[in-house]
Amino acid sequence: MKSAIKNLTIYSLFSSKPPPYHFPPLSKPSTFLTFSSGMEKSPPPSSSLSPSILVLGGKSSQENEFAKSLKDNFKNLTLPIEDSGVSVFLYDSDAEKKTYEVEEETFKIGTYMNSLSANRFGQFLIWSPRLSSTQDLIAKNFCELPIGAVCVADIQFKGRGRSRNVWESPAGCLLFSFTLQMDDGRILPLLQYVVSLAVVEALKDVCDAKGFPYLDLKIKWPNDLYLNGLKVGGVLCTSTYSSKKFSVSAGIGLNVNNEKPTTCLNAELRKLTSDACQLERENVLAAFFKRFESFFDTFSNQGFQALEELYYKAWLHSGQRVLIQEEKEGQLLEHAVTIQGLTPSGYLLAIGDDHQFYELHPDGNSLDFFKGLVRRKVQ
Numbered sequence: 001m002k003s004a005i006k007n008l009t010i011y012s013l014f015s016s017k018p019p020p021y022h023f024p025p026l027s028k029p030s031t032f033l034t035f036s037s038g039m040e041k042s043p044p045p046s047s048s049l050s051p052s053i054l055v056l057g058g059k060s061s062q063e064n065e066f067a068k069s070l071k072d073n074f075k076n077l078t079l080p081i082e083d084s085g086v087s088v089f090l091y092d093s094d095a096e097k098k099t100y101e102v103e104e105e106t107f108k109i110g111t112y113m114n115s116l117s118a119n120r121f122g123q124f125l126i127w128s129p130r131l132s133s134t135q136d137l138i139a140k141n142f143c144e145l146p147i148g149a150v151c152v153a154d155i156q157f158k159g160r161g162r163s164r165n166v167w168e169s170p171a172g173c174l175l176f177s178f179t180l181q182m183d184d185g186r187i188l189p190l191l192q193y194v195v196s197l198a199v200v201e202a203l204k205d206v207c208d209a210k211g212f213p214y215l216d217l218k219i220k221w222p223n224d225l226y227l228n229g230l231k232v233g234g235v236l237c238t239s240t241y242s243s244k245k246f247s248v249s250a251g252i253g254l255n256v257n258n259e260k261p262t263t264c265l266n267a268e269l270r271k272l273t274s275d276a277c278q279l280e281r282e283n284v285l286a287a288f289f290k291r292f293e294s295f296f297d298t299f300s301n302q303g304f305q306a307l308e309e310l311y312y313k314a315w316l317h318s319g320q321r322v323l324i325q326e327e328k329e330g331q332l333l334e335h336a337v338t339i340q341g342l343t344p345s346g347y348l349l350a351i352g353d354d355h356q357f358y359e360l361h362p363d364g365n366s367l368d369f370f371k372g373l374v375r376r377k378v379q
């Protein structure tokens with residue numbers, strides 16, 4: 001295939017080749033370490049700012065033992081300079097209850113753990129009221145954490161978006177990153193779609209379980225989450241390659257409960273029903289891991305094809321007419337195509353009015369879906 005595109009920006013997961021930089025070889029997940037789980041003094045409320053805290057906790061005694069070992073060996077972790085002063089605590093449900101009395105907005109680890117039914121993802125949790133970026137913490141310490149470990153922050157002050165964008169991360173958003181590994185680099189670029197799909201389906205699951213009306217959360221390709229025409233979330237997947245494995249840090253930001261300046265899931269829910277029907281970040285996160293775990297198994301064993309139908313129901317683009325741009329002999333030509341689906345490598349497949357197939361790549365400078373696309377001919 002010949003590309004007519006110059007200055008093409010390709011997101012990190014669109015490259016099936018190992019990236020040029022590597023983390024050190026992966027160590028075994030340390031869940032076999034044995035320590036007694038201990039109670040810690042109550043962590044301060046999230047309103048106390050710098051230096052922040054990290055709370056480590058697990059679903060089972062095994063993960064709680066790992067939490068203890070990580071706390072004891074905390075100096076081995078690599079923290080972004082902005083987070084270097086953090087204090088580490090082990091999760092303690094009694095202490096958490098006291099914290100709620102002071103601060104309602106904190107992520108409730110107990111509620112999350114009770115709601116979590118996934119078996120492999122989300123079992124080991126790192127929570128912070130205020131962190132530079134969950135993505136940085138997870139990616140920088142991938143080798144020290146068990147696969148499936150999740151880091152949640154109430155507020156990020158250096159949140160990362162795609163294409164080096166800053167991700168605004170105020171209170172009320174569900175902000176998290178988690179770890180996973182994959183062997184097959186050919187399907188790696190499609191993983192971000194599996195993550196987005198799991199968010200959409202998890203939201204339906206929570207609404208179902210609570211008897212809430214459905215929110216029409218949709219995927220705007222490649223990684224945005226839209227509700228009623230407004231962006232309420234995004235997915236960022238980054239990977240490194242070592243010892244024949246891709247180590248992936250998957251980060252998700254979802255605006256559950258902060259309607260300024262646009263909207264959020266709960267604001268849209270209030271329009272449909274009573275004020276009493278409100279989503280909690282803890283339940284959404286637990287439902288996400290349940291969905292993701294199942295989708296990830298399907299994806300790993302059968303490929304993205306097995307999820308494609310569901311994905312196309314969840315995205316905004318089937319049959320969408322899109323204006324694409326092409327530079328020819330110094331002239332900017334624009335013409336319309338109709339989106340058909342995804343190519344095997346995860347780009348958009350479109351058919352032109354000339355019956356020619358096109359593979360559309362995202363323009364790194366602008367994600368204006370109707371203007372900012374570049375094209376590549378499929379032969």
Ligand SMILES: O=C(O)CCCC[C@@H]1SC[C@@H]2NC(=O)N[C@@H]21
Pocket residue numbers: 132133134135136156158159160161162163165167169175176177223224233234235236251252253254
């Ligand atoms: O650009 C996008 O649309 C993706 C944004 C992903 C943001 C999330 S918030 C949690 C995690 N931590 C980060 O720093 N970024 C991701």
